[in-house]
Amino acid sequence: MSIFRTSLRIVAAHRLYVLVYLVLLSMLGLLTAAVASSSQEDGQVVEEDPAVAVIDRDGSTISQGLTSYVESQGDTVSLEDTRRALQDAAAQDRVQYVLIIPEGYGEELVAAAQEGQDPPVLDTVVSYQSATGSRVDVRSSAFLDQVYDHLSLSGATAQEAVTLAREAVDQSVRAEVISVASPSLPERFRVFAEFSLYPLFAFGLVSVSTLMLALSRRPVRSRLASAPTSGVVRSLGVMATCLMVGTVGWLWVLGLGTVAFTGADAADSALPLGLVGLALFSYMLFSVAVGFLLGQLGAGRNVANAVANILGMVLTFLSGAWMPLEYMPDALAPLTRITPSYWVDQVIQTASTAPSLNSDTITTMVGQCAVCTLFALAVFSAGVAVGRPRARSSL
Numbered sequence: 383m384s385i386f387r388t389s390l391r392i393v394a395a396h397r398l399y400v401l402v403y404l405v406l407l408s409m410l411g412l413l414t415a416a417v418a419s420s421s422q423e424d425g426q427v428v429e430e431d432p433a434v435a436v437i438d439r440d441g442s443t444i445s446q447g448l449t450s451y452v453e454s455q456g457d458t459v460s461l462e463d464t465r466r467a468l469q470d471a472a473a474q475d476r477v478q479y480v481l482i483i484p485e486g487y488g489e490e491l492v493a494a495a496q497e498g499q500d501p502p503v504l505d506t507v508v509s510y511q512s513a514t515g516s517r518v519d520v521r522s523s524a525f526l527d528q529v530y531d532h533l534s535l536s537g538a539t540a541q542e543a544v545t546l547a548r549e550a551v552d553q554s555v556r557a558e559v560i561s562v563a564s565p566s567l568p569e570r571f572r573v574f575a576e577f578s579l580y581p582l583f584a585f586g587l588v589s590v591s592t593l594m595l596a597l598s599r600r601p602v603r604s605r606l607a608s609a610p611t612s613g614v615v616r617s618l619g620v621m622a623t624c625l626m627v628g629t630v631g632w633l634w635v636l637g638l639g640t641v642a643f644t645g646a647d648a649a650d651s652a653l654p655l656g657l658v659g660l661a662l663f664s665y666m667l668f669s670v671a672v673g674f675l676l677g678q679l680g681a682g683r684n685v686a687n688a689v690a691n692i693l694g695m696v697l698t699f700l701s702g703a704w705m706p707l708e709y710m711p712d713a714l715a716p717l718t719r720i721t722p723s724y725w726v727d728q729v730i731q732t733a734s735t736a737p738s739l740n741s742d743t744i745t746t747m748v749g750q751c752a753v754c755t756l757f758a759l760a761v762f763s764a765g766v767a768v769g770r771p772r773a774r775s776s777l
Contacts, residue, residue: 456514586666
């Protein structure tokens with residue numbers, strides 16, 4: 383157990399890596415997930431009421447009906463019928479939609495409808511900072527189209543056309559976001575789990591490579607070699623320490639995401655949560671294996687930090703965690719599938735978004751975790767192969 387205790391002391395002496403790569407980066411992931419969009423959680427489409435104003439210079443039945451309809455589409459604001467007042471309202475964005483009805487507009491619209499000509503044009507001022515003004519403009523045009531159709535097709539009077547048009551446009555349908563089934567895990571948990579691929583990889587790689595570098599120093603190696611233990615016991619002690627370090631990072635990431643974003647619903651989502659945990663555990667094994675390989679190669683701290691940050695971000699990017707794979711260039715598509723992070727992210731997305739998990743889906747997800755574990759075994763085997771000649775040469 384001396385090699386195990388020595389390894390733990392070495393890792394504890396480099397606790398700054400734990401603070402930076404694990405705690406701080408995971409907190410950044412927590413913040414990123416916390417601000418993730420949740421606009422569809424209530425299942426309703428929320429409309430913002432714009433500020434509207436109507437300058438009616440006509441006073442006819444049609445203009446009064448149009449004024450009443452436009453004012454019903456938002457919060458009415460009183461404006462003076464002066465050029466300065468209209469300019470100030472538009473420049474200061476106090477009103478999102480201003481409708482100006484010129485004198486004689488009602489008579490011109492009736493005449494145009496009876497003669498089959500184009501309706502007269504209204505003056506409008508639409509805010510450039512909000513889409514709500516454009517929405518009101520579209521609705522006002524739809525109202526006038528109804529009035530025009532009733533005047534031209536049915537020969538209705540101005541008052542009848544306004545009444546019929548108002549009844550038609552008021553028959554609106556309430557819009558809702560219909561969800562077939564709720565996802566297994568919260569959206570914010572998925573965002574956090576995907577972002578955590580980077581800190582989990584960086585922490586495991588830097589911590590393990592630092593440990594291996596410290597153990598490879600001649601004074602430490604000589605002291606461990608003089609201990610009354612076999613080489614197999616020493617190797618098992620080093621492996622146990624590496625796995626313990628990686629497991630600490632894995633437990634921190636999984637526990638932080640579970641507590642922050644699932645809470646009391648964790649028991650109801652035990653299966654998908656366990657599959658996400660299995661995926662992150664397999665990725666932790668890969669990060670530990672890469673750190674072990676760098677330690678066997680004798681890479682220094684600067685190299686380890688550079689590899690952890692650059693390779694960690696590249697793998698996370700290629701997994702589709704930070705950008706959907708559909709948005710990537712076609713040349714990158716084959717490359718993503720030969721990275722362990724891709725298979726891990728597939729598990730995270732499926733476990734988080736699927737409303738239910740059947741046996742075939744679970745088998746597929748376990749197989750994807752196994753692919754990542756095979757990557758870890760391959761890298762670890764390369765580290766063992768590299769370390770044997772170096773160990774013999776140092777004797």
